[in-house]
Each structure stands twice: as C-alpha cells, then as structure tokens.
Amino acid sequence: MRLKDKVAVVTGAAQGIGRATALAMGREGAKVVVADLQAEKAQSVANELQALGAQALAVEVNIANETSVKRMAKSTFERFSRADILVNVAGIYYPKASVVDLSEEDWDRTININVGGNFLCSREFVPAMRAQKSGRIISLASAIGHYGMRQFSHYAASKAAVMGFVKSLAREVGVDGITVNAICPGSANTAMPRQHRSEEEVMERLRATPLPHILEPEDIAGAILFLASDAAAFITGQSYNINSGTYMF
C-alpha cells in the first residue's frame, strides 16, 4: 500500500485519466476525494472506490470558479481533516478552431479551466500541505503543450502554461516539503479525443505509436501514482511524458 492513509483530491475524477487515478490511489490505501463537474458520475466513481474498500467522497466542483473550489476544499477538510495529494486532471480540449476563427470566449474558457483551475485548486490546498511540511501536487499537462497542434492553439497554450505554473510553484513550495510535477500524456484511450474524431480515427491514432501499446488511462495513472508516492520524494518541477514513444522531449 503505497499511499496508506493519505488523503488524495483528484479533479476530473469522474472519467478517463482522473477516474483511473482515483481508483489506483484507492487501491493503494488512499482516501480519495472524487471531484468533478459531473456530480452523478463522480458519485459512481466514489461508489466504485468504496466497493474496493477505500474511503471516498464525491464532490461537485467547477475548478474555474473560486467559490466552488473553496467549497471542495472545505468538504475535503471536513471529511478527512487533511490533504496530502492534489491531482489536477480536470480540463477541456474542445472546441477545435484555427487561431483566426477562435472566439475570445473559447480562448478564455480553455485558459481559465486548464490553467486557472490549476491555480485555484493548488492555492486552496498549499497552506495545509505547508503546515504539515509535506504534500504532492501533480498536474496534467500534455505533449501538445510542447509541440503545439493545429486548431488547438488555446489547448496547447494552456498546457504549456500548466508546465510553467508547475515549475514556479515547485520553486515556491519545495522548501516546505511539497513537490509539484506535471504529467504529459500522449493521446490516450479516453472519451476526450472522441469529441472530435470518429472511433476509427481514434483507434488508428492510438495504434500509430512507435511502441505497439495503446495508451490507456491506467498507464497515466501509474505514473501519477509514482509521483504521489514516497518513492518520488526528490522529484519536483518536472514534466514527464507518457506516450508510447510518440514524442520524446
């Protein structure tokens, strides 16, 4: 049990990588806050965790809303009295639009959720981690944050910003025993790429990696789990790529 009695808050935990992370952490002994905009789905993941014998709390949250994030933190502390691990998975990908066609609203929405959400959630949990002189923050960035992507400039910019945020926060809180890192997944077998690609296209892309290994949410969760564990005590400010060899930064 690598996370015995640790309290882990996972945003975007209702599906995909967030769900796989929540389940992996529960299996390793963590008490898990399953936070998501989709309350019903979050509850069903919490139920899955409880069926595994883990303590879990489902919380509805909009990570780009200050009040909502504060409420999530309050629920966490009320139920579990502490927070050891924050995993920022919640984020958006859509809409697909070239720069000249991208609306200001869509730009703002992507940046506010993908980067602003990281800021708001981290800001809420750092003080408790600082007080206990230990903590782990892991944020989901993306390989696209490194190499860019046509018609996803907003998403690419937001994910590069996550890496910049992670490095800066790592420098701020390292002295308090808190590590902050990013994971950059390649295209994984989740609902997200299916928002703008057919099933056939999605599977074709997933199979087109150098390594004949379809990237599953569990592959990403495994790396997140490692960074959350005591084994990663000396790792901070890093952005690790998990992508079946598609991209090597």
Place this chain on the structure above:
Amino acid sequence: MNQVAMITGGGGGIGGAVARRMAAGGITVVIADYDGSAAERVKDEIVASGGKADALAIDVTVAREVKAVVTDAVKRYGRIDVLANIAGGSAYTKRIEEFTWAQWKEVMDANLKGTFLMCREVAPLMQKQKSGRIMNTASNYGVTGSALRTPYAAAKAGIITFTKSLALELAPDLVLANTVAPGPTDTPRVMEKESAEARKQRWWPQIPLGRTALPPDIAEMYYFLTMPESAAITGQTFHVNGGVVMP
C-alpha cells in the same frame, strides 16, 4: 516469473542503491562494476538480506568484456529483463585547453561508449524476448552543460539522444529505453572530493527541495521503470534532481 537485471556501475553509490532497490523488489540482480570487489560487497549485502544477486568485474568500454559478461549472464539465467547502465562519471574538472585527447576519450568512452556497447549486446536478446527495459544514465549537466566538464556534459547529452534513437528502434519489439538524469547526489565518490558541509553550502540554496539527493532517491526512478505500470513509457528522460533543473 523472476526478472533478471544487469546493473553496470552496480558497485557504486547510485548503482549500488539501484541494485538494492531492485533486489528488494524481487528482481535477481547481476552487479557489474569496474571495481569487482565493490560489486562483491553490494552482492553480499543483498544476499545477506535475502535477495538474489551475482557480482562481476567489467570494463564497459571493452567490447569483448561486454560480450563475455552478457553471454555468461544469459547462460546462467536464460534472460535479461532489465539493463541499467549506470557506470560512468565525470572524472575530471578542468578547462578545455587542459583536457588531453586521452582524457577526453576516457570520459566519452566511460559514459557514452560503455552505454552503447552494453545496449548493443543486450538489445537483440530483449528483442527476441519481446520484452525488456533499458535505463541509461545521464545528468542534468547533459541538458544545461557544465563549466569544466565539457566531455562529461557532451557524453551525457549524447546518452539522452542515443536513448531516444534506441527507443524508436526497439519499440516494435516492446523493448523500452529511457534515460534517468540524476541531479546532485551524495555518493561515496563525490563525498571523497567534497565534504558534506561544503556540498551543503554549495548546493542546498540552489535546490528547490533544499537538499542534495541520496542514492536511494535516485534508485526509485530506476525501479519504477521496471514496473508493469511504466509499460507505455519509452524514449523519455527522467530528471530526479530536487528541482535544480526543470527542462
């Protein structure tokens, strides 16, 4: 099935910690080191605590020694699942005009050529097995460079890109190759040259986590790269450095 790992530099600070960590995880470790008696000591320690280990002397820059050692390990164990190339080091700190050609080659060979020779010998076996994990060792200096260590920084940068190329070559056969880049680590070898106090004064203020690494901090990353949950990771560079470099 019991995994078998070959660890070069396994008698040293980081290599020894990697051998101990892998052995504690149930992996049989073949500890190969230029200093055969250092390898023996790590082996004895592992065996005494219930692990499975073997020790031998090797000069990783000599192709026939590499071939002999790998052939012997395969005869003995039938397979090699993990290759951790940790042998290497910076050896000198001096200005470029003071480096002799022989010293330049010595540093390049100990780090880069040794890694190449080991991988060349073990990769075909792993390809046949349709599984294998290779971990090569760089340094944050392989990304940032380092004054007075030109050949070392060049060799470590070389290892990063060598490993990416190797990863692309071996991927179709499910053989993974990644680089671990340790930051400032308190190993017996560096502590011989610099006191704990001097290291503390020099390094700690520069490192966001406020301390230098101990070899077990680094060993955990190598161990993670042997696990089933790292099956989708290849061609990557993992910096373990307390935040001193964030590429």
